[in-house]
Amino acid sequence: MSRLPVPTLPAPPVSVLGLGQLGGSLAAALAAAGRPVSGWDVDPAARDAAAAAGVRVSDRLEGVVVLAVPLPVLATALDGLELAEDATVTDLGSVKVPVQQALGARLGDRFVGGHPMCGTERSGHAAADPALFRGARWAVCLEPGTSPARWLRVAEVALAVGAEVVPVTAAEHDDAVAAISAVPHLLAAALAAAAADAGPLALSLGAGSFRDGTRVVGSDPAFVTALLEQNAGPVATALAAVQRQLARPWPELVADGHAARAAWAGPAGRRPVRVPLDRTALLAVGRAGGAVTGRLAAFVEGWVPDR
Missing domain, CATH: 1.10.3660.10 (6-phosphogluconate dehydrogenase C-terminal like domain)
Structure with a gap:
């Protein structure tokens, strides 16, 4: 089985398009971690809030470009903006198949879908929180045509803000x-x-x-x-x-639901794993309910449940 190529260049800058709760939180968290990051939003108040958090405000999109805009406008979010030719593009959308179809058709293997499983019922730049992603699961899509090197770049952004990466296909997500x-x-x-x-x-x-x-x-x-x-x-x-x-009969439903919740929420071990950088191995970690927590040369480290 072929191994994924390992990028050797320094971590690229991150450009966040959309500085509401998720985008503003991500940009602020990356700035706090010392990662070069810029952000852009059509709302001047959102731009000002990001600047106050140490984010460089710019509409030039380069490095890893994160689309943190509402689902209905994801497909057209890049229209009229300057996108570097070598940029890797990802998103934070809560649905992946339609986004993969739209942006994959436009960007090819430059696009890698993503979705951090966090956030609250609040919205807008006032709800931004640099700690939002700490300990959260962040789905990063591995399709048959996904560029391995670009997948790693997106995963590194998630890891940089304290999230755990779950390799997954768009349909499974x-x-x-x-x-x-x-x-x-x-x-x-x-x-x-x-x-x-x-x-x-x-x-x-x-x-x-x-x-x-x-x-x-x-x-x-x-x-x-x-x-x-x-x-x-x-x-x-x-x-x-x-x-x-x-x-179902209510007593059975209540009993089974209680048992399922106890099994899911109860103490469970985490078995450390180190897997090679190939698509099959990475997806196996996500399908087992595990996550990637770090990278070591040609491998990633993480865990799977040990019940």
Whole structure:
């Protein structure tokens, strides 16, 4: 099996396009880590906030270019901007297959899809937090045509801000995120709407379980709608699976759900792994539920669950 080529040049600069919560957090975190980083946003207030965090403000895109813009405008985000010919482009979008199709067709192997699994229901540059990515999982897509060297460059950006990299295909990402992100948004919205229909007394009695169950419904509705509509097939499949669970006898459902949550949230070991830089080995780490935490020459180091 062929090994991926290892880039030997110094880590390139990072250009972040879009300085809202995710983009602003990433740019500030990279600046704090000493990584050369620039940022650009159409909002002057977002540019000012990034500059105050030590980010150089520039609309020239070079090195590793991170598209931190809303899903509906990802495909056209680069229009009218100066993109260096050797730049590697990635994104932070919560859906990957449509983005891979659109930007892959335009950029070829210069594009590597990505998605950090973090953020809050807040949005905009005022919600930026340099610590946002610490300990977060960051999916970095490995398609058959992905350039290995460029994949490494994107992974290095995620590692530089304290995230753990999960190698994954775009399709696998979308199936997984439909189940653990998109469907929870739908359930939170349904729970909030049903409670509102139940009247003021019900709402006045709402406590921890209701608060936690509806937290994400505070997200920007346009963001959530884009997440759902651009991943409609996997979301429908994941929602149908939840509906089948709800149709089960309640005692069985509650018992099985409790057991599943305990198994997932309980203490589990992490078995260290070192894998060669080839696509099959990297994807095996992600599919096992593990992540990459560092790089050592022609290998990456990380872990897989040890239960």
